[in-house]
Structures are given as structure tokens and as C-alpha cells.
Amino acid sequence: MNHSFKAFRLHSSDGVVTRKIESIQLDSLSPGNVVIKVAFSSINYKDALASKGLNNIVREWPRISGIDLTGTIIESWDSRFSPGDEVLVNGYGIGVDHDGGHAQYARVNADWVMKLPLGLTLLDAATIGVAGYTAGLSLDLMELNGLNPQGGPILVTGATGGVATIAIDMLSQKGYQVTAMSGKQNVVEYLKKLGASEVIGRITSDVKFKPLEKAQWAGAIDSVGGSTLSWLTRVMQTNGIIAAFGNAGGAELDTTVIPFILRGVRLIGINANSPMDIREKVWKKIASEYRPTHLNEIATIIGIEELPYYLDLTLAGKSKGRIVIDLSK
Ligand SMILES: NC(=O)c1ccc[n+]([C@@H]2O[C@H](COP(=O)([O-])OP(=O)(O)OC[C@H]3O[C@@H](n4cnc5c(N)ncnc54)[C@H](OP(=O)(O)O)[C@@H]3O)[C@@H](O)[C@H]2O)c1
Known part of the structure; x- marks a missing residue:
């Protein structure tokens, strides 16, 4: 395959990162033993940071961003995959130290590739992406620690974000009572449609909380970190479980051991x-017992040309749900 295709690449010169939609050929992609015709990719918060050269996420340039993708194998030098197989790739350094999903073709290591879970389309799996996998992994680990729908309400912070919207959808369809915490205006109807029974505003970071405040939540799925996570540790019910994966609001954690002991x-x-x-175990659950049922409402499908606008929107904390890039055009 030696025709040209579209790729969204990050370049760096004298410490300044620029973003370009370019026409490139397969031989300029990072090496790998399978070639995938990318159907869809998405924007995760990490892509937004990388696209501005923040947090040293990308260190070698140029780099095609996009930490997840779905598509169809077109060439394979690995016996596990054949042309025509529908697959997904999440993480493993794509979009970071290996060219990622924001291009019409990707060449990756077969060890990173997963066959599309039964019952999901390429669009479903891209809408779920790294964000939805993170929500599914959080729920799986919380349930392994005893969480169940009878235990009490679950708080999802950063509620309009990619991970959170899918978490709300998964939790509510599994019978959990979900409260969504969002800093955005006019999102109550949207979050309730996804399955939240209540929507509350963000906590303010300048309030000094006691080591133990009123116990409210049996579980929490936290995209935000910082003062929100600090507050969460103080307001969990006995044996409450917090899944912490995000730092959209800060990386520090100021708390005491009192809630734990x-x-x-x-x-x-x-x-x-x-x-x-x-991954295989959790994706199987995502495709069955955790299956989100509002992916159509969660996904905003865009073309490659719209990537800069939506990356900036995500970085500013202003996007909603999952931004999915259709690379077929
Ligand atoms: N550990 C992992 O493996 C892993 C995997 C995936 C994601 N993550 C992290 O998880 C977080 C969420 O990822 P995502 O892809 O869902 O990001 P996202 O789509 O950008 O959503 C983040 C949400 O957090 C809220 N938020 C943004 N800035 C905030 C601030 N300054 N203070 C309080 N809330 C703020 C916003 O929700 P509202 O406006 O509704 O409040 C925003 O929509 C990110 O930090 C990401 O890096 C980690």
C-alpha cells in the first residue's frame, strides 16, 4: 500500500508545538507488524494535553496523536490477525511514543491489538475508547471490592467528561443510583438522560473540610483529583470505595488517614x-453486563479537520461526552 492518506501530526520546533493535517504515506508511520485502516479514533484528555506539548507526553516529533483507534486489519505479519479483522487499540503508547489513531492508517505491534468484542461495532468501541475502558475498569475493580447497587449512591465527578458520561451510563443501567457532579451550566437534562438521578455542582476548593464530613456515598468515580478527591475521602460511607484515575482539576491529594482508619x-x-x-476481561463486560446504552447521545462525531477545535475545547474542560473522529472520509 503506497498511496497517500490524511494524518493529524504534532511537530515541535524550538519548544513550540504545532499541529498539521498532512498527506503522508505508510512508510512514514512508526514501525509495526500489523497495518490497520482506521475507522474511528477519539479525543481523550491526554490527547488534548499532548497536542499543546503539555506534561511532556510526547517527546519525539513528529507524532500522530490519538491514544485509541478502531479499524480493520489490511496487512498482518502476525498469525493472530488477518486482513479483514475488525480490531481496537487502546494505549500501549500510541499517540505518545508511537504514531496514534488520528490518521487514516496506523501501523502497530500486534501485541497491542484486540479483536473487536462481540456485539460492538467499530463506532461503539471508538465511542467507548480509553475513556470508557477506564470507566469499565473502575466499575470492575469497585465491584471486586464489594460495591453493589444496594450499597448506596455513587458519585461521578467531572460528570460531562468522556470517562464520566460512560460511567454514568454503565452504572445506571446496572441498577446503581448515580449522582453526577458537574461545573457546567445547563447539563442537568443531558446527565439525567444518561442515567443520573441527581446533578450537583462542583465543590469549591477554598472551603476547609473536617477529616470526616457527613457520610454520603457508597462509591465514587473521580476524574478530577485535587481538592475534589480530598473532599471525597471525607464524605464516603463506611467501606465506601473511590476509583481515582483523573487529575482534570489537580494532582495533589490533601487529606488525613482518618477516613481510612x-x-x-x-x-x-x-x-x-x-x-x-x-483488557480482554473488562472489554467483554463492557460489551455485555456493563454495556452503555446511550452511546449515540454521548458521541459527537467529527472529521479530522475539526480536531484542533475539539482538542482545545477538551483542554479547556468545555467539551461534553466523547468526541469521536470519523477517519473514513
Ligand atoms: N489513569 C488512567 O489510566 C486514565 C485513563 C483515562 C483518563 N484519565 C484521566 O481522567 C481524567 C478524565 O479524562 P476524560 O478523558 O474523561 O477527560 P474530559 O473528557 O476532558 O473530562 C474531564 C471533566 O472534568 C471536569 N473538569 C475539567 N476541568 C476541571 C477543573 N479544573 N476542576 C474540576 N473539574 C474539571 C469537566 O467536567 P464538568 O465540567 O462536568 O465538571 C470535564 O468535562 C483526565 O484527568 C484524564 O487524564 C486517566
């Missing part, structure tokens, strides 16, 4: 870059 609060760290056996 008096209420048995459990703080579970979530790293979506899991080994393949965990």
Missing part, C-alpha cells in the same frame, strides 16, 4: 494501561 474508606488507583488479559 475510622470508616474503612478504600481508595483504588486506576491505570487504564492494563495487561492484555485484564
